[in-house]
Structure formats: C-alpha cells, structure tokens
Amino acid sequence: MRVALGPTIPDEQSLDELAALAESAGFVVVGRRTCRRQRPDPALYIGAGKADEIAAQLAAAEADLVLFDHELSAVQQRNLGERWGVPVLDRTELILDIFGRRARSHEGKLQVELARLEHLSARLVRGWTHLERQRGGIGVRGGPGEKQIELDRRQIGARVRRLRADLERIRGQRRNRRRSRDRNEAFKVSIVGYTNAGKSTLFNRLTGADAYAADQPFATLDTLTRRARLPSGDFMVLSDTVGFVRDLPHQLVDAFEATLEETAEADLLLHVVDASAPDRMDQIAQVERVLAEIGAGDIPVILVHNKIDRCGHEAGTSREGGCGRIGRVALSAATGDGIDGLLAAIAEHRAARRTSSSPGDPDAGRRPVTSGPDEFGMSDPRASR
Numbered sequence: 267m268r269v270a271l272g273p274t275i276p277d278e279q280s281l282d283e284l285a286a287l288a289e290s291a292g293f294v295v296v297g298r299r300t301c302r303r304q305r306p307d308p309a310l311y312i313g314a315g316k317a318d319e320i321a322a323q324l325a326a327a328e329a330d331l332v333l334f335d336h337e338l339s340a341v342q343q344r345n346l347g348e349r350w351g352v353p354v355l356d357r358t359e360l361i362l363d364i365f366g367r368r369a370r371s372h373e374g375k376l377q378v379e380l381a382r383l384e385h386l387s388a389r390l391v392r393g394w395t396h397l398e399r400q401r402g403g404i405g406v407r408g409g410p411g412e413k414q415i416e417l418d419r420r421q422i423g424a425r426v427r428r429l430r431a432d433l434e435r436i437r438g439q440r441r442n443r444r445r446s447r448d449r450n451e452a453f454k455v456s457i458v459g460y461t462n463a464g465k466s467t468l469f470n471r472l473t474g475a476d477a478y479a480a481d482q483p484f485a486t487l488d489t490l491t492r493r494a495r496l497p498s499g500d501f502m503v504l505s506d507t508v509g510f511v512r513d514l515p516h517q518l519v520d521a522f523e524a525t526l527e528e529t530a531e532a533d534l535l536l537h538v539v540d541a542s543a544p545d546r547m548d549q550i551a552q553v554e555r556v557l558a559e560i561g562a563g564d565i566p567v568i569l570v571h572n573k574i575d576r577c578g579h580e581a582g583t584s585r586e587g588g589c590g591r592i593g594r595v596a597l598s599a600a601t602g603d604g605i606d607g608l609l610a611a612i613a614e615h616r617a618a619r620r621t622s623s624s625p626g627d628p629d630a631g632r633r634p635v636t637s638g639p640d641e642f643g644m645s646d647p648r649a650s651r
Contacts, residue, residue, distance in 0.1 A: 267320070268335040269301045269312055279545045283512065284335045284357065286462070291364050296327045310349070311342045321350055333360055340389040358385060358515040365518065373436050380429040381518045387422045440527060453502040453616050456529045458557065459538035460549035461509030464572040468538055468599035469506035472609075489528050496613045497606075505532070510556045512548070519559065530562045534615050536608075537567050541596065542576040568611050571596040575603065583607040591615055 268281050278300075285295045299320060307313045311334070312320070324332065331353050332346070338356040346354045355363070362382055369375045457465045469475060473492040490506045505528045519526070529535065537553060539546050550569075557563050574581060574596050581604030584594040592611035597604025 267299045267301070267312075267332065269303055269306070279548075280335055280512070284333060284360075287357075287360055287364065287511075288333055291360060291367065293331065293333075296329050297323060299323065306336075306342075309342065309345050311336070311338055311346070317346065317349055324350055324352060331355065333357075357513065361511065361515055361518065373433070376429055376432055376436075377518075380426060380433065381515065383422050383426050383429070385515070387419060387426070437527065453500065453534070453619065454505070454532045455502050455534045455536060455612060456505045456507055456532035457536045457538060458507055458529055458553060458562075459509060459536075459570075460540065460543075460553055461511045463509065463538045463540045463543075463549070464599045465509060465538045466506055468536070468570070468572060469504065471599045471602060471605055473504055491528070496616060497609050498613050498616070500613070500616055502612065502616065505529075510553045512552050514552075514556060519556065526560045526562075529557070530560050530565075532562070532565055533619055534612065535562065535565050535567045536570050536612075538570045538572050538599075540573050541571040541579060542573045566615060568592065568608070568615070569594045570608060572599050574598050575601050581607060583611060591618060 268284070281298050281300065285298065288295055301312055301316055303313065310317050320332075329352065332350065332355070334354065334356045336356060337358050338346075338354070343354050343356065362378070362385060365378045366382065369378045457469055459465050469490065469492075473494045475490065475492050489508070492504055493501050494504050495501055507526070507529055535557070537550070539550055543549060554563070557565075571579070571594065575598040579596055581598070582596050583592045585592055586594055591614045592607070595604060595608045595611055597608055599605075
C-alpha cells in the first residue's frame with residue numbers, strides 16, 4: 267500500500283518496487299492499494315474510513331499480511347494490526363527482514379542485528395502494554411523498580427554496544443587490509459548501484475568469480491573483493507557491495523558503515539544502472555545521495571548502463587562527463603557485450619591516477635553528468651511529461 271501526501275499523484279513505480287521487495291522476501295502479492303491524504307492520520311496513518319475499505323479488500327483476498335510503502339509509528343502499526351487482524355509491516359521492517367534472510371557472513375549478521383535493534387529501540391515507546399514498574403526486594407518488601415520499558419531499553423542498549431564493538435574490530439581488520447593494498451599500490455575499484463542493477467553479474471564477469479547473483483533485490487549483502495587483470499597487464503582490486511534502494515533505512519546505512527568504507531576508500535566507482543528501468547534517473551539520484559552520505563561523493567565514477575540486451579541498445583562508450591576520459595559505458599554483463607569498453611575505461615582511469623595522483627588534480631573529483639540524453643539515447647523517460 268502507498269499513500270500520497272498532499273496533491274501529488276501516487277507513484278505506481280514505488281509500488282512496483284515494494285512488490286519486488288515483498289516477493290524477494292518470499293511473500294505472494296495478492297493486491298495493492300494507493301491512497302491520497304493531506305497528512306498522515308496520527309492513529310491509523312490512512313484514516314478510519316479507508317481502513318474499513320481495506321479491511322473488506324483483505325477479507326476478499328484472504329490476505330494474511332499488509333505492507334506499507336512508508337514508515338509507520340509503533341502506535342499506527344499496532345492500531346492497524348488490531349483493526350485488520352493481520353500483521354502490518356512498513357517498508358523499513360520489510361527491508362530489514364530481507365537483510366536478515368540474506369546475511370551469510372558473521373559480519374553481515376552482526377550488521378543486520380544492529381540495524382534491527384536500533385530500529386526496535388526507536389519504537390519502544392507505547393510499544394508494549396506491560397509497562398508497569400517491576401517490584402524488587404524479598405517478599406512484599408521493596409518499592410517499585412524500573413519500568414519494563416526501561417529494562418527493555420537497557421538490555422537493547424547493552425547488546426547494541428557489544429555489536430558496535432565487534433563491528434569496530436572488523437573495521438580495524440579492513441583498515442589493515444586496505445593499508446596492505448595501499449603499500450602495493452593496488453588500484454581499488456568498487457561496484458555500486460541500485461539494488462538489482464546487475465552488480466554481482468558484472469563482478470563475476472570481470473573477475474571470473476562465482477558470486478551469488480539473482481534477479482531480485484538485495485541478492486548481495488556481504489562485500490566480496492577479488493583481483494582482476496586489465497588489458498594493460500595491470501591489476502585492480504574489485505569489490506562488489508550491497509545495493510542501494512530508495513529511502514534506504516538510516517539504521518542500515520549506519521550498521522553497514524564498516525562495509526561501506528570499502529566504497530569510500532576506492533580509487534574509482536563503477537556506478538551500475540539498469541538501462542531497462544523506466545525510473546533509472548531516480549535510481550541514479552538515490553545512489554548518488556547515499557554516496558555523498560558515506561563520504562564517497564568526490565570519487566571518480568564511470569556510469570555503467572547495464573542490461574542493454576533487455577532494451578535494444580547497442581554497446582558503446584562515451585566521454586561525456588568523463589573529464590576527457592571515458593565516463594559512460596553501455597554493456598550487458600549477462601552476455602559480455604561491451605565489457606571490453608568498460609575494461610578500457612578502467613584502464614584509462616588507472617593510467618590517469620598513476621600520472622596525476624596528486625591532490626591538486628582538477629579532474630579528480632569530477633563526476634559524470636546524469637541528467638539529459640547521452641550518446642546511447644538513454645535520456646530520462648520522464649522528460650517528455
């Protein structure tokens with residue numbers, strides 16, 4: 267379900283993405299609903315009348331779960347669940363659930379648990395009905411002690427501190443590995459992009475690895491790093507990272523800080539874009555927003571238009587926005603068409619870093635232009651509206 271606030275038109279593409287997330291979590295979508303309100307209702311978010319309409323729709327579809335494409339308060343979530351008799355999840359909890367299912371490494375599991383606990387701690391207020399004070403002492407002696415909510419918050423806080431300490435140790439190990447690569451003058455390249463843009467498929471194509479790749483959101487949560495050879499004979503250290511998504515919960519950004527440091531320390535970013543996605547310009551903007559948030563906003567970027575086999579475009583390269591170097595590449599990671607152009611582009615950036623690696627390089631922080639048409643004819647599909 268999605269609610270448009272104010273006079274805006276409900277975004278069907280957002281609901282499409284929510285449906286893809288739901289299916290990725292193992293749910294079967296049996297219906298969708300869009301609503302329009304001036305402002306959220308404090309108790310139900312959507313208002314009593316609309317809630318009754320949706321109750322009838324749920325009964326007819328025999329649905330046993332409702333997903334909101336928004337973040338709900340604990341009170342709204344509880345009230346809706348009691349009114350409809352089925353669990354209600356918001357977008358943040360759905361993404362956290364997917365991350366919990368996909369985490370495989372010890373680090374990934376720690377990061378997901380930390381994100382879950384931080385999300386839970388923000389929802390403790392009025393989340394329980396058993397908030398009376400606990401009694402202490404022996405027998406009837408002893409006055410009221412701390413409230414249950416205070417006990418829960420203290421226990422969560424202690425666990426969060428332990429998780430942060432464990433992740434800080436892992437971060438230290440990552441720093442040591444990066445220092446070792448720096449001593450060897452390794453050229454560090456990170457693959458970034460919107461979720462399900464084809465990053466892992468491209469990673470496998472460039473490195474010959476067998477990383478898990480699937481046509482679903484958040485197939486990759488754990489950062490993988492491999493060496494790959496460039497046409498010049500030089501090596502690069504390539505990292506595959508977790509995908510971004512619209513309104514990525516800030517708890518996940520904070521929890522995955524140790525992993526995202528690999529991106530912030532890279533010499534070059536390959537920003538992979540699904541060329542067949544109708545809202546690719548929005549996806550590019552979302553990724554760039556997160557990159558700026560994690561301190562990677564000034565790293566040189568090659569914009570990689572992937573999945574051209576799905577939209578009829580031809581492989582090619584463009585120097586638009588590349589400061590004289592190749593700034594855009596159109597390819598298909600699945601078929602390999604256009605991979606040579608990407609390798610040539612990476613080699614150009616590698617050579618440029620070797621010859622002008624001083625901090626005063628005027629082109630070091632320049633990024634490709636992402637608005638307007640490019641040489642591949644991939645303009646923003648909304649421009650004609």
